[in-house]
Amino acid sequence: MFGWTFFFAVLIMLTVPVWAPPTSHTVQRSVRTAVLATTESYSLESPHPYDNNYDRNWTITKSGAVRIRVHFYRIDVESTYDHVYVYDYAGTQLNDFVGSYTDTWSLWSDGPSIRVRLKTDGSVTNWGFGIDQIEYETSNSTTTTSVSGNVLFSGNTVSGNLETEESDVWYIDVDSGCARMEVVLRGPSGADFDLYGRLGSAPTLGTNDWSSTNVGNDDFILPTPPSGRWYIMVYAYSGSGTYQLTVYLSYGTVTGGGMVTALDFGGRILSLIAVVVALVVLSKIT
Numbered sequence: 001m002f003g004w005t006f007f008f009a010v011l012i013m014l015t016v017p018v019w020a021p022p023t024s025h026t027v028q029r030s031v032r033t034a035v036l037a038t039t040e041s042y043s044l045e046s047p048h049p050y051d052n053n054y055d056r057n058w059t060i061t062k063s064g065a066v067r068i069r070v071h072f073y074r075i076d077v078e079s080t081y082d083h084v085y086v087y088d089y090a091g092t093q094l095n096d097f098v099g100s101y102t103d104t105w106s107l108w109s110d111g112p113s114i115r116v117r118l119k120t121d122g123s124v125t126n127w128g129f130g131i132d133q134i135e136y137e138t139s140n141s142t143t144t145t146s147v148s149g150n151v152l153f154s155g156n157t158v159s160g161n162l163e164t165e166e167s168d169v170w171y172i173d174v175d176s177g178c179a180r181m182e183v184v185l186r187g188p189s190g191a192d193f194d195l196y197g198r199l200g201s202a203p204t205l206g207t208n209d210w211s212s213t214n215v216g217n218d219d220f221i222l223p224t225p226p227s228g229r230w231y232i233m234v235y236a237y238s239g240s241g242t243y244q245l246t247v248y249l250s251y252g253t254v255t256g257g258g259m260v261t262a263l264d265f266g267g268r269i270l271s272l273i274a275v276v277v278a279l280v281v282l283s284k285i286t
């Protein structure tokens, strides 16, 4: 008899933590950036041979590029005394080539331009440098947002259609004294659409006041939202199709601070039962 009650008491103790209310139902996920890489031929030659006391810069620019690098098919400058420098878009030195190289890429300049410089001293001249290619990357993001006209009213379900990585921005006006804002998103089957919210202006993937990025559908609850115009973005993380979005605003007091979900509630009931059972068991043991 003692053995069984003790066994059940231990079992309940072990079980209870599993049913503890979840501390958070959102996860943060890194944002993918679509990038288009292009390699193209580009001809840039120093004088062959170069002169003594020579110092010249060449800047290569690709508008719209997020980074760029150059390919030297040959570099041949006097060791120690003559230099081929490469600088990034901001003027920071990337490379300092001295001596002989063939088939060499520079480091990446994280901007739309890159600068090459040849600087020589007062004696001994060699062949110089030759560039035959550049490689650059441009962002290929297709995300567009439209804000005007996409107004929401509490309890009214709206819908929209998105392709992967597209987004819609809606807004709803929240008055002072709002106890809770609940945002419910239902995406197309097999897709993963997410929610981003921001007070006062349209959210982005990187700038927002809250986000809900569960796999599949999302239900987000914000207790006591500050009053103002809340912008809510629906983002098609993966898949495409039609979604439904509903925002519920509750005014007045919401029991339990507005954060009690069905699972939380069930967990608390189970915890309560566990405590009562444990007390009964303890009273029998002692």
Ligand SMILES: [Ca+2]
Residues within 6 Å of the ligand: 078, 081, 082, 120, 121, 122, 123, 124, 125
């Ligand atoms: Ca020299």
Ligand SMILES: [Ca+2]
Residues within 6 Å of the ligand: 192, 193, 194, 195, 212, 213, 214, 215, 216, 217, 218
């Ligand atoms: Ca989701």
